[in-house]
Amino acid sequence: MNFLFAVFSQAGRNLLQTWRTQILSLMTITLSVLIFSFFYLVYTNALQAGEQLGDDLRLIVYLDEEAVPALQEQYREKILKFDRVERIEFISSLQAFNRFKDQLDEDQDILADIPQDFLPPSIEVYPVRSLDALSRIKRFSDYLQTLPGVIKVQYGREWVERFYTFIELLRIVVILSGSLLVLTTTFMMAHSIRLTLFTRQKELELLHLVGASNSYIRMPFFLEGGLLGLFGSLAGIAALYLLFNWTQLRFAGSALLGMFSFNFFPLPVIAMIIAMAIILCACGSFSSTRKILSR
Amino acid sequence: MDTTGNNNQVMVDLTRVTRTFPPDVQALVDVSLQVNRGELLFLTGMSGAGKTTLLRLISGIEKPTKGYVEVSGMDLSKISRARLQKLRRLIGVAYQDFKLLPERTVAQNIAVSMEVAYRSRLFIRKQTRDLLAQLHIVDKHNTRADKLSRGEQQRVALARAVANKPDLILADEPTGNLDAESTELVMDLFHRCNESGTTILIATHDSSIYNRPDSRIVTLDCGRIVATKQDADKDTSEPVQYGPETLFTDCLKLLDKDTSEPVQYEPDGEES
Numbered sequence A: 001m002n003f004l005f006a007v008f009s010q011a012g013r014n015l016l017q018t019w020r021t022q023i024l025s026l027m028t029i030t031l032s033v034l035i036f037s038f039f040y041l042v043y044t045n046a047l048q049a050g051e052q053l054g055d056d057l058r059l060i061v062y063l064d065e066e067a068v069p070a071l072q073e074q075y076r077e078k079i080l081k082f083d084r085v086e087r088i089e090f091i092s093s094l095q096a097f098n099r100f101k102d103q104l105d106e107d108q109d110i111l112a113d114i115p116q117d118f119l120p121p122s123i124e125v126y127p128v129r130s131l132d133a134l135s136r137i138k139r140f141s142d143y144l145q146t147l148p149g150v151i152k153v154q155y156g157r158e159w160v161e162r163f164y165t166f167i168e169l170l171r172i173v174v175i176l177s178g179s180l181l182v183l184t185t186t187f188m189m190a191h192s193i194r195l196t197l198f199t200r201q202k203e204l205e206l207l208h209l210v211g212a213s214n215s216y217i218r219m220p221f222f223l224e225g226g227l228l229g230l231f232g233s234l235a236g237i238a239a240l241y242l243l244f245n246w247t248q249l250r251f252a253g254s255a256l257l258g259m260f261s262f263n264f265f266p267l268p269v270i271a272m273i274i275a276m277a278i279i280l281c282a283c284g285s286f287s288s289t290r291k292i293l294s295r
Numbered sequence B: 001m002d003t004t005g006n007n008n009q010v011m012v013d014l015t016r017v018t019r020t021f022p023p024d025v026q027a028l029v030d031v032s033l034q035v036n037r038g039e040l041l042f043l044t045g046m047s048g049a050g051k052t053t054l055l056r057l058i059s060g061i062e063k064p065t066k067g068y069v070e071v072s073g074m075d076l077s078k079i080s081r082a083r084l085q086k087l088r089r090l091i092g093v094a095y096q097d098f099k100l101l102p103e104r105t106v107a108q109n110i111a112v113s114m115e116v117a118y119r120s121r122l123f124i125r126k127q128t129r130d131l132l133a134q135l136h137i138v139d140k141h142n143t144r145a146d147k148l149s150r151g152e153q154q155r156v157a158l159a160r161a162v163a164n165k166p167d168l169i170l171a172d173e174p175t176g177n178l179d180a181e182s183t184e185l186v187m188d189l190f191h192r193c194n195e196s197g198t199t200i201l202i203a204t205h206d207s208s209i210y211n212r213p214d215s216r217i218v219t220l221d222c223g224r225i226v227a228t229k230q231d232a233d234k235d236t237s238e239p240v241q242y243g244p245e246t247l248f249t250d251c252l253k254l255l256d257k258d259t260s261e262p263v264q265y266e267p268d269g270e271e272s
């Protein structure tokens, strides 16, 4: 009880003494959390969008002749040897013709004179809907091309590749902004501790003289760092939430938003980001105070 | 005097302690001193004799170049940081330069020594009020330390040293800035603490406070113990002579002499 009181009153006193730097630290942490969580939000939403679009993602492998059931089994085996897939469908010439006919709808009569096997038979491969699968799709296509009896492999190449580079880029940006968050928080903490050491030099010296324990001296800094992390990240997340809602309202009804559903972080992710900021700041501030003990 | 090193009885035990400062200042030379629990001891000697250095060695701020310093049975060179911190919480030190925090109030300054020992709010408030009353500075409770006179600052420093009810009090020139009346208050406080069992070491050159017959007086000169005046009914460890011709001891002359030779006792009033 007395210990807690001592820690809190020390921390409070220090916050009062150095509030200017503390506000600066708080703003830096808020900004870093905002930047990081912004990119992270875009990233998670892009992943979700990728999975929604994955429905249209398939490789069409055109064959030079109809595959009999025994051959179908061979193809299936060879495809599965490369990667897990969600579904493999064999389309005969006739099925392809019928599909085409259905698509033509009212103009079906133009097909009247055309033989029913004018379209080649094919295999439709639906890869597992994941980013990993996306990243391998080109290699998958190259592999399928080497199978016997394959004339051509088709897939939404351009779209997939663009989307994939976009996701990759986002991933890098998320990692970079995450490192920025780590760097700025630890730097700000080290900076504010240095300032505190400067303004409280006499007091810390006296504390050593009257026999203050290490925890008496360091716990307030730990608490202070934790509080900065808490409020900084709360403010950052709140700012992002406002920004998110604003964009939702601003672009409501636009085509892009109509296609995908954008979601804010679920609570556990918010809790994780806040916890991360608290731990980072508390530990940053705690470890910067090692200096004052080794005097 | 107890020379068997019985640690239960001995609060402070210095064994052949030498402290030199670069380049070649000999602040203390081969000093051996035992202070029993419950003792009130005066440390005298002119400015630069090594009184402050001796007190700093006892509180562990300074380390001896040679020799051993034991406090409460613990060798200061061997104990862990945590033990030293704990020990310091049991030692109240009133520094010669006060070491008050200028922008804190008197009450906050006094509270520091009790806060680091995790004393309760109630205890801290009560002790602060009591001590301020005893030292006649109750009205300064909420005054910033840098707005006080030297004499008031000195009393606040003293109150802080005494506040946590330490086992050992080290006071460095505690009456240096005080008038006769305040000196009397301060000495009364020391005697009350001493009566309740606290060991007290007072470094001073104020002859008016140690011209009492009931305490041991150890005199330092140029870092050496040159004289010890003991309580009348106990043995004196070294013969003490009073002579008018040694009003001011010449350091150089002393160093030339054989130091085992008893040196005449004369309190100096050099320091201002």
Ligand SMILES: Nc1ncnc2c1ncn2[C@@H]1O[C@H](COP(=O)(O)OP(=O)(O)O)[C@@H](O)[C@H]1O
Binding pocket: B021, B022, B025, B026, B027, B045, B046, B047, B048, B049, B050, B051, B052, B053, B054
């Ligand atoms: N940190 C130090 N560095 C160098 N010399 C010092 C230091 N502390 C004390 N001294 C020297 O040691 C001697 C004893 O000083 P001190 O213990 O302060 O004497 P006193 O308190 O009796 O006046 C003096 O000559 C002083 O100059």
Ligand SMILES: [Mg+2]
Binding pocket: B051, B052, B053, B096, B172
């Ligand atoms: Mg001195």
